[in-house]
Amino acid sequence: MARSKEFNEEEALDKAMEIFWKQGYEKTSIQDLVDQMGIHRRSLYDTFGDKHSLFVQTLERYESLVAAQIRKQITEEMTTVESIRKIFELAVYSDSTYPKGCLMVNTAVELSLLDDEVSQRIKTAFKQTENLIADLLIRGQARGEVASSFDINELARYIHNALIGVRVLVKMTANPKEFDSTIDMTLSILKND
Amino acid sequence: MARSKEFNEEEALDKAMEIFWKQGYEKTSIQDLVDQMGIHRRSLYDTFGDKHSLFVQTLERYESLVAAQIRKQITEEMTTVESIRKIFELAVYSDSTYPKGCLMVNTAVELSLLDDEVSQRIKTAFKQTENLIADLLIRGQARGEVASSFDINELARYIHNALIGVRVLVKMTANPKEFDSTIDMTLSILKND
Numbered sequence: 380m381a382r383s384k385e386f387n388e389e390e391a392l393d394k395a396m397e398i399f400w401k402q403g404y405e406k407t408s409i410q411d412l413v414d415q416m417g418i419h420r421r422s423l424y425d426t427f428g429d430k431h432s433l434f435v436q437t438l439e440r441y442e443s444l445v446a447a448q449i450r451k452q453i454t455e456e457m458t459t460v461e462s463i464r465k466i467f468e469l470a471v472y473s474d475s476t477y478p479k480g481c482l483m484v485n486t487a488v489e490l491s492l493l494d495d496e497v498s499q500r501i502k503t504a505f506k507q508t509e510n511l512i513a514d515l516l517i518r519g520q521a522r523g524e525v526a527s528s529f530d531i532n533e534l535a536r537y538i539h540n541a542l543i544g545v546r547v548l549v550k551m552t553a554n555p556k557e558f559d560s561t562i563d564m565t566l567s568i569l570k571n572d
Numbered sequence: 573m574a575r576s577k578e579f580n581e582e583e584a585l586d587k588a589m590e591i592f593w594k595q596g597y598e599k600t601s602i603q604d605l606v607d608q609m610g611i612h613r614r615s616l617y618d619t620f621g622d623k624h625s626l627f628v629q630t631l632e633r634y635e636s637l638v639a640a641q642i643r644k645q646i647t648e649e650m651t652t653v654e655s656i657r658k659i660f661e662l663a664v665y666s667d668s669t670y671p672k673g674c675l676m677v678n679t680a681v682e683l684s685l686l687d688d689e690v691s692q693r694i695k696t697a698f699k700q701t702e703n704l705i706a707d708l709l710i711r712g713q714a715r716g717e718v719a720s721s722f723d724i725n726e727l728a729r730y731i732h733n734a735l736i737g738v739r740v741l742v743k744m745t746a747n748p749k750e751f752d753s754t755i756d757m758t759l760s761i762l763k764n765d
Contacts, residue, residue: 480681484740485681488681492595501744536750541758543736544733547737550685551691561729564726568760
């Protein structure tokens with residue numbers, strides 16, 4: 380009979396995610412991970428593979444957490460501006476039990492030029508966010524909340540670019556209220572013709 | 573008589589800057605620096621101090637290089653949109669002899685939560701860029717090129733936020749033309765009333 384695992388895999392993965400999120404891929408050692416996850420080195424390797432493989436699993440976990448959060452926050456009744464504002468607010472007012480900033484953006488900056496596998500994953504994740512924004516904008520055009528003259532892909536890219544800016548600057552801004560006017564201005568163009 | 577240095581300090585500093593720029597602070601070892609700078613380990617310590625001290629010196633070098641580039645590109649005759657567009661273009665169409673992306677933004681993401689000294693420096697550098705943009709906007713309001721209803725600080729913060737987005741996304745975008753519409757849209761609000 381196989382011995383049952385002495386740790387909860389999901390909890391351990393969350394803890395690994397947090398330390399990578401806080402201090403990046405390179406700075407995080409296997410010893411940091413063992414300490415933070417509270418499991419034996421051997422269990423870490425057996426369950427998650429090497430550091431790179433564990434890191435990729437934390438990226439996947441992060442993506443699904445963020446996607447679930449967004450799905451929970453956005454409802455059919457919200458206007459386009461309200462919906463997209465929610466996505467910005469999730470970046471600005473993040474759960475204070477987690478590190479500031481965004482694991483995806485951190486990873487994009489740290490590893491884009493150094494790690495092809497990770498770079499491809501981040502590109503895909505960014506594209507998914509852009510597509511989600513594009514879907515909201517298409518609905519917005521149908522409802523007359525977004526000017527019909529816009530190219531949806533360009534508009535989604537513009538909004539996603541601002542979102543990336545926020546996800547970086549939130550790491551160095553003490554007062555989240557500072558982002559209000561930036562978000563307002565970013566979304567103010569939606570009605571332009 | 574003191575023996576003359578066998579290397580050019582500025583060139584060596586540039587080489588250190590490039591490797592930090594490409595692979596970040598944490599991943600760069602003293603051995604990487606020795607190899608890249610082509611100087612002896614002992615000379616590195618004697619001239620630049622430890623890795624952290626050398627890193628801070630490369631940040632200062634980077635700041636002055638970027639500031640000089642901007643000063644060279646922006647003239648009194650340019651419109652507000654043309655001037656600010658130049659700042660974006662410097663981020664998008666960077667000299668291909670240098671790594672993609674921005675050392676300041678990379679460092680903001682990598683070290684903001686981990687290194688107070690560096691974090692303060694980056695905040696100051698970001699503030700300087702925001703102030704430069706604010707100066708251009710004030711001139712723009714005086715010339716009637718920027719709507720007078722805008723709060724200049726908020727507008728500068730909005731533009732700087734988009735610039736940060738570009739400085740991240742340029743690391744993962746093969747075609748710089750993709751940024752054209754984002755920059756156009758970002759600057760399109762200047763005339764709004």
